[in-house]
Each structure stands twice: as structure tokens, then as C-alpha cells.
Amino acid sequence: MNRRGKKFFYLAVLLLCAVLAALPWIGFSYGIVWIFLLAVYFTLALSYDIVGGYMGYMNLGHSTFFGLGAYTTAILLNQGFNLFAALLGALLLAAAFAAVVSYPLFRLRGAYFALATFGLISLIEVLTTNLRDLTGGSGGISTPPGNHMLPSYYLVLAVAGGTMVLSHFVARSKFGLALFSIREDEEVAAAFGVPTTLYKGLALIISSAPASLVGGIYVWNMTYISPNSVFGLEIALSPIIMAMLGGTGIMIGPLVGAIFITVVQEFLWTKVPYFHLAMYGTVLVLLGLFMPGGLVRTRFIKPFIQWLGLGEAVDYFKNADAERIP
């Protein structure tokens, strides 16, 4: 990043933070709900990208962690725990779940891995519909009522910011470099001493944490969830579409994709309800065919992103001369 770009970038980030923090106080209530959901989806997309983009394993079941986090938080809140204890419980349960499933799942690769992870969602959904005493079954579960819009708005923004920091540091660490090497050629990575099984498991655990947290905050805000609302297709696929549309394996990608999709969806929703779901499928197919690198790698946007210094997908060794977007 050149100096002008750096200055501009920090200024923009500062300005964005100020605007986001001030929004609730200038009577922009619909916008807050909208940004809340945007941040939820963005966090899911970005945390998906640690496994899906950095490591190259398409984890279609990423929303399982979201759903697990939501249900755990709801159950713990109903047991009388405070929010932070409940969120911690959700985080730990999702991480433990990720650790357990990582062993069998990461024996698979490519499309087989994607399909198996997609199956995880149904597995947990069936569990939640049938463990009626614990989860309320298909009728869903309610949490203690109350208007939590404002605190959950700030909380989810904090988690989104934290996920960005996490993603940034993962990309710059030796661990992140190992994830990139697994994406490029797992066999060779292992032949050069990368403990692939361990690192793949760790990556899944790390990516599960933000997803479970936003799940918890989501249910705290909404005060009601059903198996369909947290294990549905929309919450499963839209973060992945966002990451892929923006560009995987690079932090700015999911951000661009999340904003783009939520804005488009907002317009579509008012014109033709549920049409956005059909759009997701179409976008996914077209992306694979014409724009596998995502928006940030297109000819028009790439130079701008690089000027901002955000084009470095692999950040382990920083150098201004490097043309990094592959």
C-alpha cells in the first residue's frame, strides 16, 4: 500500500466506524435492522472464507455453526444465564462440534467434502426438530423477550470487526501460510512438514467461532428461532455466495460480496418476494462460469483494490512490488 492509499484507507475506516456508531442516534431505525443483518451475513461469509477461501475446502455446512450457536444461546438464556455466559457456551459447543466433525470430514476432498458438510446441516436440523424437550421441536424456541436491537447492533458490529481482525492475522501468520499451501497442493504441503490434519481441524474450529457468536446474538435480538430459520437454505447459501461473488481467499472479497448482495436483495425483496433465492442459484452458476475470481479480481475493480493495498491475499511477506491477486 502506498502512503496516500494508507492514509485514505485509515480515514475511510475511521469515518465508517463513526457513521456506524452514530446511526442509531440519528433516527435511522430501519437502516439499523438492515445493517444488523448485513453484519451477520458478512461475519458468516468472512468466517466461511477461512476454510473455504484460505484453505480451499468448500464448507457448505458453515451455517451449522450459526444454528448451533443460536440454539445453544437460546437454551442457556432460558436457563437463566446472562448473555455473555450463553454466548461463551455457544462458542465452546460449536468449537467442540467442529473439532469432532473435522476428523471424518477432512478425510474427504473437493465436491465430496462440500456434499458431506452440506449434510451436516440436515443432521443438526433433524436433531433440533426431534429433541423437543431441549429445543422446542419444529415449533421453535423463544428467549426472554425484550428489545435488544441497539445492544445487539453494536455487539454484532464488534463481532464483525473482530472477525476482520482475526482473518487479517490468520492471513499474516505462519498458520495462514500453511492454509494457503494446503489450498494449492495438500500432498506437497504435507511433504514439506505442514501438519495438515491438525491445521485443517484448527481452521474449522477458528471459522466456527464467529459463526456461533453471531448465531447467539441473532437469537438474542430476534427472541425466536425455528429449525427452519437457522438451518434453512438461505442462511446456508447466501454467505457462501457473498464470499464467492466478492472473491474468496482475500479479506475484502466477502465484504464487497456481502454489501453487493444485501443491496440487490433489498431491491428485489420489495419488487418480487423470494425472487432473490432464485437469483442465488443463477449467480452461483454464472460465477463459476465467468468470474471464478469474484468481483475484486475483475479488471475494473482490481487496480482500485490494489491501490488501497487490500489486494494482498497472502500477507505473510509484505512487499510493495508484489502483484498479489492471483
Added chain:
Amino acid sequence: MAILLECKEISKTFGGIEALTHVNLTVEANSLTGVIGPNGAGKTTLFNIISGALLPTSGEVLFKGKKISGMGPARVCRLGIARTYQLVRPFNSLSAIENVLIGLGFGRTTSLSKDNRVAEAIKILQFVGLGDKINHVAEGLTLVEKKHLEIARALATEPEILLLDEVVSGLNPTEVTQIIETIRQIQAGGITIIMIEHILKVVMALCERVVVLNYGVQIAEGTPKEVVSDEAVIEAYIGKFEDTEGNPDA
């Protein structure tokens, strides 16, 4: 001299195909051993078994007297055996230096700080002649540069044994001379080298001992001079001598 690596009665079958049958290989410290043989002789399979990528069907590999077959490639690498690939396999979207940093970060010396690793990586890249390409993405390098990058990545793990799988295939004579020089320097630095090679000029120039495989069977072993005049080897390469026009150099 001390024996560094020992392959004892290695056999490997893929389904019904016997890729290797009772192969024995003994490698002394700081020697340069060549493995030659026609296509499909099992040379690369032997490398895959030594480096831990494949398990032998029977037999075992000993490194410094310790059994390493069954440990898995990552642990074998950390013990000090590094390799390159016949068809180059660099981490394509990573830069040259990041390729080398993988070796440095996960090979034998993992205790270096990040700054020291970067300094070391630049040194290694300069050694193989990629000093001006450290930030280039591996995908964009030429074949000879990729081969040098693979050597650099292997050296970065600080190996005691370096397995080179046909490093000169596909290169022009000038580039071949360059790589031969690099290999000589690596050996002079105290690293034991085992190389698979098709080009006899390279084998004759570099190797102290040569092992010849044919259809998975070890058919000859000795100095390069002995091996090329061995009848079984000549037969494996060009068929039986039947007329006097045959070329004894082949």
C-alpha cells in the same frame, strides 16, 4: 562412512502390478546416488516410499538406523528428508519467497523468528539464482525457475537427504549445466543426495554410485562406469545385442 539411509527389501504393489520387488538401497552420508531405469521402472515409487507419501507393501526404510516408513510425509520431512517433484509442483498462487518460507517454517528448523526466516529464505533463493524473483508468483516462473524454486523449497527444510526427481528433464543444455553446478554445491554443503535421472550425461557427471531399476527389480548397482557397461542394463535400455552395429554408449 556412516550409513544414512537404508531401504530393506522394499516391495510395493498397486493392485496386481508389482511396482517394486525387493529393492535394497544403502546410502552413505554425503554421497550422491543416482537411480536410473526406463520409464515405469518404479523410480518415483521408490522416492514416494522413502519420503513417506506411500507405504511399502513390505520391507522398511531406515533413516539413521530408525524406521521411518509409516511415519507420514510431514514427520519424515521434519526428520530431514526433503524432495522435489518430477512434474514441478510449486504452490502456484504463492510468491517464490512464500514457497520457501513454507519449507523454513515447517521443516527441521522451526525455531527461527519470522525476520530470520525471511532473511534465510532470501539467502536460499539467491543461492539457486532466484534472488531477483523473490516476489514473483510461482505460477509465472519459467520451468527452469520452477525447478530451482523446488530445490530452494526443499533446501529450506534443512534436509540431510535431498531427493531429486528428474530435475533436469525438459531443460536445455545451458540450464542443465546450471543445475549440475547447483547440485554440486549442495553436496559440497554436506547434504546427501539421491537423484532419479534419465539423462546419462548428468548421471555420469555427478553420481558416485548408481542403482538401476527395471520393472521394479534392481538389476545393477555400482559406479556409473560399471553400470553402463553392465549387460543387464544395456538390455533394459536398448534391448538385446544382436548385431555389431549397436551403440555401446546408449
